Amino acid sequence: MSVLYAFVGRVAAQIINPIILLLAAAAFVLFIWGVFEFVRQAGDVSKRKKGREAILWGLVGLLIIFGAYGIIDMAIGSFNLSPNGQSTIENVLLPIHQSKP
16 A cells, blocks of 8 residues: 555656646736736726736636645545645645655
8 A cells, every 4th residue: 555655645746746836827827917918908998808807817726726735635634645644735745755754
């Protein structure tokens, strides 16, 4: 079973973390772009609406990503699912050789 836990820990650290980081960065960039468009095109109602929509979808994306982290953390704590012997999401998603003591 320890091999499975080590594999899950490595998959989380090497695949899932970069994907989540990339999605969070994309949502943040979308939010910033929406703010930029909203301010830059303040005189045009249709452009302002597009900027407002970009802001909304950027915030929704960030909310979903941070909500996923919260759900994963609750599942780890509730069901004692810690593949590398750690008890929080920050430590579980770190590679096994870089885990905090």
